[in-house]
Amino acid sequence: MSSLTITPVAGRIGAVISGARLGGDLPADVVAEIRLALLTHKAIFFRGQDHLDEEQQVAFAGLLGEPTTAHPTVPSLDGNTHILDLDYSGGQKVDRWHTDVTFVDRPPLASVLRAVQVPEAGGDTLWANTVAAYEHLPAELRDLLDRLRAVHTNQFDYAKVAFSDDPERARQYAEVFASTVFETEHPVVRVHPETGERAILLGDFAKRLVGLPSEASAALIRLVQEQVTQVENTVRWRWAPGDVAVWDNRATQHRVVHDFGDRPRRLHRVTVAGDVPVGVDGRPSTVLTGDATAYSPVAA
Ligand SMILES: O=C(O)CCC(=O)C(=O)O
Numbered sequence: 001m002s003s004l005t006i007t008p009v010a011g012r013i014g015a016v017i018s019g020a021r022l023g024g025d026l027p028a029d030v031v032a033e034i035r036l037a038l039l040t041h042k043a044i045f046f047r048g049q050d051h052l053d054e055e056q057q058v059a060f061a062g063l064l065g066e067p068t069t070a071h072p073t074v075p076s077l078d079g080n081t082h083i084l085d086l087d088y089s090g091g092q093k094v095d096r097w098h099t100d101v102t103f104v105d106r107p108p109l110a111s112v113l114r115a116v117q118v119p120e121a122g123g124d125t126l127w128a129n130t131v132a133a134y135e136h137l138p139a140e141l142r143d144l145l146d147r148l149r150a151v152h153t154n155q156f157d158y159a160k161v162a163f164s165d166d167p168e169r170a171r172q173y174a175e176v177f178a179s180t181v182f183e184t185e186h187p188v189v190r191v192h193p194e195t196g197e198r199a200i201l202l203g204d205f206a207k208r209l210v211g212l213p214s215e216a217s218a219a220l221i222r223l224v225q226e227q228v229t230q231v232e233n234t235v236r237w238r239w240a241p242g243d244v245a246v247w248d249n250r251a252t253q254h255r256v257v258h259d260f261g262d263r264p265r266r267l268h269r270v271t272v273a274g275d276v277p278v279g280v281d282g283r284p285s286t287v288l289t290g291d292a293t294a295y296s297p298v299a300a
């Protein structure tokens with residue numbers, strides 16, 4: 001008999017799991033159930049995990065795979081090399097749909113995000129199911145996307161987007177975020193290594209489609225992104241402190257809803273190491289620029 005209750009949230013993505021107290025010591029059968037729910041629902045949510053500190057968050061992530069260093073270029077939280085401190089108090093505004101860290105050849109398998117402080121209203125997060133998005137495309141478009149590859153990079157106007165109101169902060173952040181430039185060519189449609197499902201791999205780090213003129217490339221990326229982020233493919237989470245969201249980074253995109261002005265909002269993220277995506281034709285992603293081997297599991 002399972003101790004967990006799994007309740008879907010939206011029609012195509014998301015489920016709330018109750019009955020689990022997250023940490024590094026969950027029994028194997030509970031971990032297996034959580035993993036299965038993650039593969040099925042793509043984004044899973046746990047309420048009331050107020051006991052979870054940084055160390056236990058990393059330990060929980062470690063049950064899903066190997067925690068990575070916090071980020072290829074952005075420094076980790078002091079005292080824990082695995083924790084990316086997402087603190088929006090500096091006016092940071094990363095409100096673009098993306099899949100995490102797709103500019104390297106092994107984007108994370110999953111991300112585990114814990115709400116530390118959230119505004120009373122606003123600051124929700126949205127996820128889109130990139131498998132459902134693919135499946136709802138017309139067959140002709142799926143056939144085209146199956147054959148395309150895209151270049152993803154961390155060097156673009158990300159910092160300007162993140163700090164659009166503060167050019168000096170934007171300059172400083174750009175220095176850190178693109179301190180090492182990464183460029184990777186990924187298939188636009190990847191075959192999920194566990195479910196075999198086809199998922200669209202694009203998002204805000206995707207800069208151009210290989211072999212297409214720049215205007216056609218930009219137009220097609222925009223078209224596909226519009227399809228991926230159609231509201232029917234999404235779920236929206238209203239955070240409370242102590243909530244934990246886990247998403248399958250191989251089958252989703254996400255973004256924050258930046259409607260909370262200067263109100264404090266802070267979350268801690270741990271990513272779990274992923275593998276090299278493989279296209280429908282069996283071709284893996286290839287590194288064009290930058291060696292991301294340092295962004296890999298480190299001894300805890
Ligand atoms: O702040 C959020 O809601 C999402 C931030 C994000 O993109 C992430 O945690 O990877």
Ligand SMILES: [Fe+2]
Binds near residue numbers: 100254
């Ligand atoms: Fe993200």
